Amino acid sequence: MADLMAAYRHTTRNRAEIEASRECGCCQCQQVFSADEVVAWAGLDFSQFDNPDTAEGDTAVCPRCGGEAVLGDSAGFALTPQFLDQMNDAWFQRTVVHRPAPRKPG
Numbered sequence: 816m817a818d819l820m821a822a823y824r825h826t827t828r829n830r831a832e833i834e835a836s837r838e839c840g841c842c843q844c845q846q847v848f849s850a851d852e853v854v855a856w857a858g859l860d861f862s863q864f865d866n867p868d869t870a871e872g873d874t875a876v877c878p879r880c881g882g883e884a885v886l887g888d889s890a891g892f893a894l895t896p897q898f899l900d901q902m903n904d905a906w907f908q909r910t911v912v913h914r915p916a917p918r919k920p921g
Contacts, residue, residue, distance in 0.1 A: 836887030
């Protein structure tokens with residue numbers, strides 16, 4: 816579970832990691848592809864929402880599905896079908912990550 820939480824942090828503001836990667840995987844569509852295929856970047860400065868020229872463009876957009884859930888291999892996670900399936904379950908199916916139950920008083 817800790818790997819899923821740690822990997823999720825690498826799916827946003829990840830331009831430097833994607834550009835340093837050879838291979839990427841999408842947690843949404845679960846496809847693996849060359850990092851060179853990532854040509855679109857998302858990100859808005861919400862303080863200047865009316866001005867699209869302020870887009871930061873530092874979150875990779877998947878070239879297969881358009882999702883913003885791309886991991887590069889330079890992040891240090893194995894981009895296996897099993898790992899991408901676990902990421903998809905956790906973040907898109909919401910079957911793995913749950914809020915912790917409230918603690919009962921001692």
